[in-house]
Amino acid sequence: MDERGLHRLIGTIIDPERLADDCAVIPCGDRLMVASTDMLHETTDFPAGMTDWQVGWMSTAVTLSDIASMGAAPGQVLLAVGLDRPERLSGIMEGARDCCTVFGAELVGGDLDAHRELTIVSTGLGTVAPEYLVRRRGARPGDVIAVTGLLGEAQAALNGYDRHTKELLEPQPRVREGQVLGRAGVSAMMDISDGLALSLYDLLAVNDCGFAVDTARLPLPAGVPGEEGRELALYGGGDFELLFTAPAGILPVPGVTAHVIGEVIAERTVLVDGKPLERRGYLHEWSG
Ligand SMILES: Nc1ncnc2c1ncn2[C@@H]1O[C@H](COP(=O)(O)OP(=O)(O)O)[C@@H](O)[C@H]1O
Ligand SMILES: Cc1ncc(C[n+]2csc(CCOP(=O)(O)OP(=O)(O)O)c2C)c(N)n1
């Protein structure tokens, strides 16, 4: 059983529409509030050698990335820390605060308890004008598919390509880009925290169309041989680029680097170079 299977169960208990985006969308006066919460653990998310500051940074960045993917501006972050050793706290909190500062958010609270495995839950709030909100649903056949940066860098670092260590340990959420793309009128957007392939299948699940990408157009991680680079770009997790679809005419969007990687198609399928794309990537799984 993997987390996507369990998401379907959650969708029988709360409105499944609520699960269709990177954030929940909540009315808030004449704006919309978006909210995301993300849990990270030492064994699955914090590779050996990571500093406490980087742990705090990454935990915050993943949530700011979800806010960015909605076209929203980040506001507040709360950090709940299940702490294994008390001396780690100050570094973690400083990393979280610094990530908030860099991306225009404010760390306003959280929770603290003792836990055997370091476990951090970051919760983020943001706001957006209703006309600029971008959802995962909204792609239309003929739109281009694009990403805001290179693919597969985090997994490249895990595979031993040390030049990508910073991208793995200090991910940079595309906070500015998300808002600019929202205002430019992109049709659907999400982040690719679990890898490009799974993300395309997540888009497939909520759209009435399909997605066709070309490997020749994928922006590959530098310094990785061709076939491995392609594998990392399609299936590696831990990158926090934005994946979006847009009417071809709106690209390039001034101020946003974007690589077109394919096209939205009418048939409800995900293709790579014309063949069905394997549905795999970074998934939490349970045995048995
Ligand atoms: N345990 C849960 N209860 C309710 N909603 C959940 C739960 N886990 C995930 N979701 C919702 O499912 C959607 C997708 O979540 P997730 O796969 O974690 O996306 P992301 O990679 O963007 O964080 C989000 O809207 C999230 O709020
Ligand atoms: C051991 C390890 N593998 C992979 C990564 C890269 N990484 C960081 S966050 C993340 C995925 C996002 O985390 P997840 O808990 O799935 O959050 P969500 O999809 O809800 O955003 C990945 C793959 C990592 N930091 N450490």
Ligand SMILES: [Mg+2]
């Ligand atoms: Mg996301």
Ligand SMILES: [Mg+2]
């Ligand atoms: Mg999540």
Ligand SMILES: [Mg+2]
């Ligand atoms: Mg995930």
